[in-house]
Amino acid sequence: MATATHPTQDQTVIEFDVRTDEMLVNMGPQHPSTHGVLRLVLRTDGEIISEVTPHLGYLHRCAEKIGENVTPIQYIPYTDRMDYLAGMNMNLAYSLAVEKLCGMKLPEKAQVIRVIIGEMNRIASHLVGMGAYGLDLGTFSPFLYAFREREMILDLFEEVCGARLTYSYITIGGAHDDLPDGWADRCQKFLDYLKPRIDEYHALLTTNHIFVKRTAGIGILSKELALSHGCSGPMLRGSLNRKAGDIAWDLRKLEPYCGYENYTFKAVIPPFDDNYYEVPYRAPRGAIIGDCWHRFYVRMLEVIESIKLVEQALAKYRPLREEGDRLRAEYERKKDGLSPAERKQEEEKLNTAFKTRLGHRIEPPRHLSPGEAYLETECPRGAMGFYVVGAPGKQPVPLRVRAKSSSFLNLSVTNAICSGCLIADVPAIVGSIDIVMGEIDR
Amino acid sequence: MGWLEGRFEESVMTTTLEQAINWARESSMWPMTFGLACCAIEMMATGASRFDIDRFGAGAFRATPRQADLMIVAGTVNFKMAARVRRLYNQMPDPKFVIAMGACTCGGGPYYKYGYNVVKGVDLVVPVDVYVPGCPPRPEALLEGLMRIQDKVRAMKDLTRGQPLEVPIPSRTGFTLLPPELNDPDPQKAVEKQNAWAKRNKELGTPAKA
C-alpha cells in the first residue's frame, strides 16, 4: 500500500488551492494615524499588503491659484499654512525665492535672525514629528513630552511675532520685526533646558525595545529608489551611507543660503556604529540603513545639530544687535547739536549701516522683476522648492507661484516600500515619512 | 439645585433627573478626532499637557464617530472632503454637537476669494453649534468654545419637553439647486453653461463707480 509518493504528487489526492481572497481596506481620510487627511487604499492578502495607493487632494486649498492673484508679501501667510508645523521655514523658502528673482541682498543681522528662527522651528517640527510618531505606534507619553517642550518654543515665538502656529514673520526683505530685548538670553536658557531632555526621548523611544521591534528593518528605502523619486530631507538621508562614500544631501551644506556656510554643523547620515557623530546610542541589532528607525534617528540627531546652530547664531546676533543699538543711541544723542546738513549725513550713514549689516529688514521692490527663479531650501521635511515667475512689465503680482513640496515626493515611494509588510506596519512607515498634508495638497 | 439643597448631610445631593443627565453629558463630551489642517495642531496642543482639555472631561478623543458626541471640525473643508464630513456626521449618534474651529470652517477663511476647491464655511455641510474664530484659534479659545457647548448642553430640555428630532437646518445653507438653464446632467455641458452665464454677468459683479 505504501506508494512512497508525497501527497502532492499522488494523483489520487485532490488538493484545493486554499487561497485567501484579496481585500481592499480603506484607511480613509479620517484616521487617527494618517497624519492629516490622507487616504490609503490597501490591497491586502490577509494581513500582508501587496499594494498601497495613496489618494490625495482632501486638503487642496488652491494655494497656487492664490499666488497668481496676490502680491508676494500678501502671499507669505499662505506659505505658512502649507507646512504648518514649520511655518517659519516655509516663509523663508518663499522669501528666498522672491529675493533671488529680484536680486535683493540682505543685511547680515537679518540672515542671522533667519537662521535662529528657522532652526528653532526645525527643533519644534521634529519634536512634533517624533511625538506624533510615538502616538501612531501607540505610546502617548512621548507626545506629551514633545508638546511640553514645543509649548516653550511657541512661547518664544509668540514673543517674537505674536502667533503660535502661523507666523508670517519672515518676509521678503528679512524678518518683520527685530527680536525683542532679552530674547536671546531666554532662548539660550531654553536650549540649556532642552539638551538634557533629549536623553529622555532617547530613553522613551530610540532604545525602547518595542519601538525598535516595530521600526527596525521595516520600510526599507534603497538609495536608488529614493533618488529616483526625488526624496529629500531625513527620508533620503536615512538611506545614504557615509561609508559607501555618499555625500550628506543637506541643502544647507551643498547650496548654502542665509549664511549657512559660516556655521559649523554636521549633516547627519548613517551609519551610526562609530564615533563620527557624538551619538548617544548606536544602531540596534536588526536596524538596516534605510528603514524607519534610521529615518527617526536622523531626525533626533538633527535636533542636536540645530541646537548647536542656534547657539552659534545667537553668539553672532548679540554683537550685531549691540552695535546697532549703540549706533542708534549715539545718533540720538548727537542729532540735536548738528546742523541739518550734518544731521542728514549722519542719518545716511546710519541707514546705510542698517541696510547692509545691522538691519532686520530691507524694503522689497514695489514691482516684481520679470523672469523666473527656482530655489530649494532645507525644510524639516525635505527640500522645499518655490518656482516664482514674474510677469513682464510692472506687475505687482507674479505670473505663477509653484510650490514643490518635499512630502509630495516622499509620499510617492509608499507603494514601493510598503509591499510585503503587515497592515500594522503601515502607520509605522507613513509616520516615519513625516508628512504634512497641507504641504502635499497645497 | 432646588429647595432640597442643604437639608441633608453633605454627601447627599438632590437634583432633577434632567440636570443630572445634562451634567453627565457636558462633563464627558468625547470629541472625534477630526483634525484636517493647521487647526488640528492647535487641537492637539489643547489636548496636550499645558491646556489640558481632559480637565473638562473631553480628553478621550475617539477615532470612530460611533462613540463620539462632539465633532470639532478643525481645518479647511474641501469639496472633495465635504461628502466625508457629512457622512461622518450622519454616523454620530444623537445628541451630537459640532464646533467649527478656525476661520476656514467659519466662513472660508483666507481661502474665501480664490479658493475654487474650498467650502466657504462648514455650516454649508453640517449644522454647527459653536463657531470658534481664529487662524488658528488659541487653545484657550477652543476651550471657550467647548464651554459654550457645555452651556448649550446644560440648557437642554430632553425629558420634560420634547426635543425636535430632526437636525435643524443650518442658517445659510440648503441644497443648492441651479435652474435648468444652468444645469445639465452632463457635467461638461453644465460647466460650459455656467461659465457662459458668469461671463455674461460679470458686470453685475463689478462695483458701481462712485
Place this chain on the structure above:
Amino acid sequence: MTATDLVARLEEKFGAKIKSKNLQAIDPFVVVEAVDLLDVCRFLKENADLGFDLLHDISGVDYLEPDPKKAPKAGFDPHVEVVYHLQSFKHLHRLVVKVILPRWKDDTPGQLPEVPSLTPLYGSADWHEREVYDLVGVYFPGHPNLTRILLSEDWVGHPLRKDYEFPLEYHGIRGR
C-alpha cells in the same frame, strides 16, 4: 560643469533640436520640442559627466493675459510651458529644460497639448505629471496612470489656466 559647458555638450549631441537657450537667466534653461524631450532627458541622465539623475520639479505655467484689453501689452504670446528642473547627485550642477506648447492642441479648445511622459526615466515624474495634468491641463501619453490627483475625479476644468471660471456649485454646495 557650468551652464555654458552643459549646454555646449547638449548642442554638440543634438544640434538643432535645442530650439533655444538662455544662459543669462537666473536659472539657465534650454528649450526643446515635445517630441525630443525623452531623448534629451535620457542623454542628460545616462551620460556620466552630466549625470542628471534628480528630477526635482515639473511645473506647468499658463502664459495668457485673460483681459483682452491688456493682452497686446502683455509681453508674451499665449502658450503653455512645462518646466523641468534637473540636478545631478554626483556633480551637483543644475539645469532647467522647458517645453513650449500651444494652449490647445491643434488650436481646438478642449484638446489638451501633449508632452511625452518621463516616467520611464524618473520616478518623481509620476505624481508631478499627474498634478500638471490635473491643474494645468497637459496630457502625457505614456504615463501609466494619468488621472486627477489633487481635485476630485469628477471635476471639470483645469483650474490653473488663466481663463478658468470658478464653479458656481459642486454637488449641491455653493461654490462662490
